[in-house]
Amino acid sequence: MSRMAILIAETEGFYSNYFAHGYNIAGKDKIMGRIIAIANQKGGVGKTTTAINLSACLVEKGKKVLTIDMDPQGNTTSGFGLEKTELKKTVYELMLGECTIRESMVQTEIDNLLLIPSNVNLAGAEIELLDMDDKEYILKNEVDYIKEDFEFIIIDCPPSLNMLTINAMTTADTILVPIQCEYYALEGLSQLIHTINLVQTRLNPNLQMEGVVFTMYDARTNLSLQVVEDVKNNLNTNIYKTIIPRNIRLAEAPSHGLPINLYDAKSAGAESYRLLANEVIEREEK
Ligand SMILES: Nc1ncnc2c1ncn2[C@@H]1O[C@H](COP(=O)(O)OP(=O)(O)OP(=O)(O)O)[C@@H](O)[C@H]1O
Numbered sequence: 001m002s003r004m005a006i007l008i009a010e011t012e013g014f015y016s017n018y019f020a021h022g023y024n025i026a027g028k029d030k031i032m033g034r035i036i037a038i039a040n041q042k043g044g045v046g047k048t049t050t051a052i053n054l055s056a057c058l059v060e061k062g063k064k065v066l067t068i069d070m071d072p073q074g075n076t077t078s079g080f081g082l083e084k085t086e087l088k089k090t091v092y093e094l095m096l097g098e099c100t101i102r103e104s105m106v107q108t109e110i111d112n113l114l115l116i117p118s119n120v121n122l123a124g125a126e127i128e129l130l131d132m133d134d135k136e137y138i139l140k141n142e143v144d145y146i147k148e149d150f151e152f153i154i155i156d157c158p159p160s161l162n163m164l165t166i167n168a169m170t171t172a173d174t175i176l177v178p179i180q181c182e183y184y185a186l187e188g189l190s191q192l193i194h195t196i197n198l199v200q201t202r203l204n205p206n207l208q209m210e211g212v213v214f215t216m217y218d219a220r221t222n223l224s225l226q227v228v229e230d231v232k233n234n235l236n237t238n239i240y241k242t243i244i245p246r247n248i249r250l251a252e253a254p255s256h257g258l259p260i261n262l263y264d265a266k267s268a269g270a271e272s273y274r275l276l277a278n279e280v281i282e283r284e285e286k
């Protein structure tokens with residue numbers, strides 16, 4: 001079968017699957033969606049928590065969302081309740097051309113939310129990608145096939161500025177940078193901005209800053225407030241009005257395999273990610 005024939009066959013499988021789920025999308029209803037990569041090479045700042053919960057809250061607002069886990073740690077994958085070791089097709093197989101993008105997508109427990117999962121195999125991909133042509137564009141070339149099926153594609157990046165992150169940045173329309181409200185928050189930020197600028201000039205001229213979102217804000221400390229003020233004074237970029245508080249329910253939810261709006265719908269964490277989703281949608285409408 002030719003590549004085209006395979007694609008058509010898969011597309012039909014994909015859409016019949018969609019209709020089986022009661023979704024109202026068809027090939028002719030193309031959506032001009034937005035692809036947001038969540039990046040910060042600093043570890044533990046809330047990238048994954050934001051990827052999972054922003055995705056789920058966008059779906060709660062009626063949007064069709066694909067989440068892509070680009071981190072070998074696979075925390076987004078397990079956070080949606082998938083068993084990482086049981087996955088046959090992941091972003092690793094996708095990046096190496098061993099499956100198509102539609103084959104790599106799994107339906108999460110949530111209607112209208114699909115996931116391209118990841119596990120530790122992806123850690124080896126970096127080296128395997130080095131010899132490939134267009135290695136910076138492997139994800140982008142695949143996402144191009146399906147991007148019109150979703151209103152938002154959210155990509156969770158690993159905590160480094162490696163080839164996986166570069167692939168996320170060439171695929172993305174915008175970069176959302178979570179900043180943890182703690183003392184070293186600004187450390188590494190200039191390097192991140194520099195990388196984003198490099199990608200913009202050399203690889204993806206359409207790339208824009210989505211903005212900064214503050215995470216793990218603790219209203220009881222002056223430090224949190226100080227970090228917010230520092231970033232506002234030093235960074236010339238969009239800053240989301242919504243600030244994500246430190247909230248224990250957000251930390252608990254992944255161990256139950258649920259996003260916060262399903263784990264504890266009334267928690268401060270759920271409320272804050274709903275507000276963030278609203279703001280992200282409003283920015284789209286502007
Ligand atoms: N707002 C919050 N309130 C409480 N705990 C949080 C919050 N956001 C994240 N956490 C917890 O902090 C830890 C780090 O968060 P997360 O995994 O989202 O960061 P990350 O940037 O994706 O990390 P990595 O760089 O390792 O990928 C996790 O244990 C998470 O549950």
Ligand SMILES: [Mg+2]
Nearest residue numbers: 047048071075
């Ligand atoms: Mg993470």
